[in-house]
Amino acid sequence: MTEQKLISVIVPCYNEEEVLPLFYAEITKVSAQMQEQYPELAFEYLFIDDGSKDRTLQKLRELSRSDTRVRYISFSRNFGKEAGIYAGLSNAKGDYCVVMDADLQHPPAFLPTMYEAVRSGEYDCATTRRVSRAGESKVRSWFARLFYRIMNRISQTEIVDGAQDFRFMTRQMVDAVLSMTEYNRFSKGIFSWVGFRVKYLEYENVERAAGTTAWSFWGLFRYSIEGIIGFSTAPLTVSVILGLVSCLIALIMIVATVIKKLCFGEPVDGYPTTICSIFFLGGLQLFCTGIVGLYLSKTYLEVKHRPIYLVRETEENRDRFAAADEAKKEP
Numbered sequence: 305m306t307e308q309k310l311i312s313v314i315v316p317c318y319n320e321e322e323v324l325p326l327f328y329a330e331i332t333k334v335s336a337q338m339q340e341q342y343p344e345l346a347f348e349y350l351f352i353d354d355g356s357k358d359r360t361l362q363k364l365r366e367l368s369r370s371d372t373r374v375r376y377i378s379f380s381r382n383f384g385k386e387a388g389i390y391a392g393l394s395n396a397k398g399d400y401c402v403v404m405d406a407d408l409q410h411p412p413a414f415l416p417t418m419y420e421a422v423r424s425g426e427y428d429c430a431t432t433r434r435v436s437r438a439g440e441s442k443v444r445s446w447f448a449r450l451f452y453r454i455m456n457r458i459s460q461t462e463i464v465d466g467a468q469d470f471r472f473m474t475r476q477m478v479d480a481v482l483s484m485t486e487y488n489r490f491s492k493g494i495f496s497w498v499g500f501r502v503k504y505l506e507y508e509n510v511e512r513a514a515g516t517t518a519w520s521f522w523g524l525f526r527y528s529i530e531g532i533i534g535f536s537t538a539p540l541t542v543s544v545i546l547g548l549v550s551c552l553i554a555l556i557m558i559v560a561t562v563i564k565k566l567c568f569g570e571p572v573d574g575y576p577t578t579i580c581s582i583f584f585l586g587g588l589q590l591f592c593t594g595i596v597g598l599y600l601s602k603t604y605l606e607v608k609h610r611p612i613y614l615v616r617e618t619e620e621n622r623d624r625f626a627a628a629d630e631a632k633k634e635p
């Protein structure tokens with residue numbers, strides 16, 4: 305018999321009580337099919353409850369009671385999906401790790417193909433790339449495309465448009481990702497930064513099975529700024545160039561004024577130019593300090609070395625918390 309290979313399926317969940325049962329049914333079905341085809345495989349399902357406010361945690365408790373392959377980590381509050389992915393990868397025991405969403409937008413049916421690509425050693429990672437953004441609003445897709453265009457122009461780390469956080473990775477790549485312990489995590493950048501051989505599988509966008517997306521437009525906007533700041537220092541250069549250009553303009557204006565004074569004397573006008581230059585330079589300065597501030601704030605958060613996530617409950621101390629919850633419900 306060949307050596308056993310464990311696949312850890314890592315699923316960050318935030319308010320996913322509605323889709324969890326669907327997801328569990330689907331993933332166990334696919335796992336069973338894969339085990340038939342590749343008898344060396346074993347699975348563990350590692351759910352990360354990212355401080356959900358609904359009954360996600362209770363659902364996870366139930367699942368972990370009835371199925372020993374189910375493990376979970378419940379955060380002390382909402383830390384964001386990036387922290388969830390990091391926690392999952394740090395705690396996974398598998399020879400391979402898969403990161404996927406709970407909402408079935410990352411169809412488990414891809415797993416056999418992904419495993420096939422990675423198993424032979426030809427690739428270290430298999431991921432999906434959506435070729436359409438069906439089911440997404442036009443404005444949102446437009447901004448998404450704009451983000452990728454800007455990002456790839458100003459950053460050395462290539463971020464593939466449509467690439468997703470649905471990844472099947474070898475232990476080697478997982479360890480590489482974990483060696484990046486930064487606090488401001490932008491997974492798309494991190495996965496690309498570590499390199500390795502990546503196989504892209506293309507597919508059409510699928511809509512959420514149930515529940516609603518946790519991402520608002522502004523949430524996504526902030527996230528894209530995070531990506532740019534985290535993986536490029538180009539904005540700092542922009543601010544330096546803007547500063548230089550405005551100094552140059554000011555210099556020309558000074559020379560022009562002096563010449564004008566010498567040739568024509570000084571009438572009282574000049575009020576508009578003064579106001580204009582004050583506004584122009586003031587705006588420019590604010591813009592540049594703003595950019596510097598953004599980098600500084602990120603550096604500030606990094607040097608604090610805060611933990612990326614904090615755990616309240618796992619399947620190991622489950623019964624203590626479950627008992628308290630049930631006692632509360634009784635009266």
Ligand code: UDP
Binds near residue numbers: 315382383385409519
């Ligand atoms: N998620 C999370 N923490 C958050 C927000 C989202 O763990 O703060 C999880 C969520 O449960 C889901 C995945 O991240 O499994 C993707 O979220 P969602 O479907 O809302 O995003 P979208 O598919 O619209 O990008």
Ligand code: MG
Binds near residue numbers: 405512517
């Ligand atoms: Mg989704």
